[in-house]
Amino acid sequence: MSSRKFLIGIAIAWLIAITLLHAALNLHWFDRAKKTASANSRFRIGFLPVTCHLTCPVTDFINKQMTGESIFDPVRFNGWPELKEAYLSGYTPATFILAPMAMALREQGVPIKIVYLGHRDGSAVMVHKDSNIWRMADLRGKKIAVPNRYSNQRLLIFRALKQAGMTIEDIELVEMPPPDMPAALYAKAVDAISSGEPFMGQTELDGYGRVLWLTKDVWPNFISCVLAVHEDMIANHRDVVQRLVDGIAKSGKWIDASMDHRMEAAQFVANNYYNQNPRLLSFVLSKPPDRVKYTNLALRKPDFEEIEALGREAGILKGTVHFADYTDDSFVKDDSAVQPYAWEPATKK
């Protein structure tokens, strides 16, 4: 059966060809062999393409510019579940993560330690500009989208409802991935959306969204995403973790040092790390300028205890773990003493 041999020959040829092509194009087996050798010794850090995690790519970029290499290898994920699972499997021993999610993981016995904050504020609730919703009370009976039940946006809404004298029963809460939220609002499939930036800003920029309120108006200095590492990393590679936290702290101060820095960050992060339009990032980093802040990121007990309380009320935390269990604030002794990165971008002209 020579046609049989011919077919088997083709099949094997295809297997080899596609494998080699893939290795050459995507796995870079052939060109950067030397670079990957040194990269193997670096740990990975997970993040999502949101402004809450901005300090991650900024640290990486500036470090590469100044020293020629990264401290950790940033890995971009597309959703919270994959980010969390990668952490659980040990693929990313450090990761940016939602604070309530980290606390819940700790409750379940996962050896996770929050070592620094990611940002403050930086969230919003948006409604369609044609809608009649102007205050919290107007949301009665309406549908609001939040990213994840462990998200601080959900707790935020809880808080805002309490402040307005309403309960969770008065609204309908749905979970939705943040990238889908702008389209849902545009199509009026939901009445309000709430998540981290830049998805909220996107609806403003595209002209169909209106801010109902920014987090800084409801819960000043609101914390949402945090930097967390595996306990084993702290035990065995403390120096690396220290360098990471130092880098994050420095880049936070750098971002907040001037609007120019922010715009610069918007450019290189959007193009190299987030694969988004830089215009979008520039918008949310500047309008208004304190939409999201990256200083004052040291861990403070009262912040977390508030989240614990709200989390218990919202039913996502059991209340069995406390500040000392899930945090390790030994990496930044004195936040005010942290100096921003001494790096200025080369002039463009």
Next chain:
Amino acid sequence: MSAVSLRNLSIRFPGKRSGQQIDVLENVSADVAAGEFVCIVGPSGCGKSTLLNIVAGFISPTSGDALVEGVRVTRPDPRRIFVFQENGVFPWLNVRENISFGLRARSKEEQNAIVARYVEMVGLNGFEDAYPRELSGGMRQRVEIARALAANPDIIYMDEPFGALDFITRLKMRADLTRIWQAERKTILFVTHDIEEAVQLADRIFVFSKRPATLQKIVNVDLPRPRDLDSPSYLRKRDEIFRLMGMSSRIGEAIMAS
């Protein structure tokens, strides 16, 4: 020693309802000599095919034995090839590959020679590379016969091999089979429901009754070959068997079964 010996063969199958048993064959005993052409006839459903399958080793009898060359039959054997009524040829192989199916042990040259010989004998010259789906029913049966012959068996079992063919093709196939048998002198056990076919082909005819089938009578057919379909002796033999099976040679006339 006879080529095939049937000793008190009986078989019983479970019926559709539980506990029910159907007796298909009862106490069949007979002998077939080497080189003989024996036909097995009987009313439809009486178990002729079942009998052949038992002798070929595909089914086990409930009691009694089938012996081939003195040895009890327990499984099929390449020295005794079975020719099926239809679809016996392998559709994924062409004519050449089908015919040489039993010839794996031989060298390439031997295989080619044997295939050529039997293709010629069954009259399929030029179709060696054709696939069964491209052939007519009659041609497929020829392939199967060629395949059986090529394996050089001692005995060939044929289960109504021409039953699915049209009248004229059947006549032609009978003529060809007779010619081939005279050349090769294999022992042939041939099951058919067509009494004329039996009289045209066989040396002896085993006539079976209705189910539960017993061997009613063994009829000798001492007619010379090629068989003359007009001769009175042929017609007499044929009518004898008609009567045995409770039929009349006049269409429409009823006869009491004896």
Next chain:
Amino acid sequence: MSAESEIISNVRSSPDVHAVRGKRLTIWPPSPDALLWRIVRPVGMAALFLTLWGLAVRWSHTDLFPTPGNVVRGIVELGEKGLLLKYIVASLFRVTWGFTLALVLGIPFGLILGWYSRAFQAFNPLIQILRPISPIAWIPVAILWFGVSDAAPIFLIFLASVFPITVATIAAVQNMQPVYLRAAQNFGLGRWELFHRVIFRASLPQIITGVRIALGVAWLVVVAAEMIAVNSGLGYLIIDARNAGKRYDLVVAGMVMIGLIGLVLDLLVRQLEKLDAVRWGYARR
């Protein structure tokens, strides 16, 4: 020779069948008209569809959904960035390996389960339980077992393809004509020979049908499989374009490319059906 008249009388008359004495019947190449129409009809349909799509987008004044023109520009943009080839290769690579594993494991497993009824009784309920579970549900398991690498999507694609292949193979063996087995046993074939000369060959047409379905499923699952933090591939393109905000032209571009490659794959498998070893199992058209 009357054999000739037999073959001619049995051939169904059809304008594009050429019977040549002694040679295999062929229906290729078809008459020039047939070939022309075979291309014109689907292309015409596609052109109509594209026009309707473009008009629908324009009339509904939607801000989000791209026109065919946007999509084409998106594809060109990817080509310019050098990503088009990379992504296509990455997805093909994962589907190739996932599917190959499914074939190599699924077909023998199916043959054994089809033949040995005790094995079938033991394994079949398990197969029927696992089969309806969507590959997306397996993503957490894939990450835990294989980490974040090509192995995870390959595993998911394997899972999606192995069930149609195995089930089709089992059905093929169980529905095989007993006559073939008897004839083969008559010729004294041992267990191993029986399997590869008869059982496998007799089941091949139905197996190829299962293969065709499985390939479609494998290619369909590639989007879900590439949700797992790989950084290349057409599925990844679609998911990442969502995150990039308003790049629905890339989303649809990814969909279009997945669809086109799926078409090509299907055409290739259909060629398999024309092999003599397989063709006998399909009714002549």
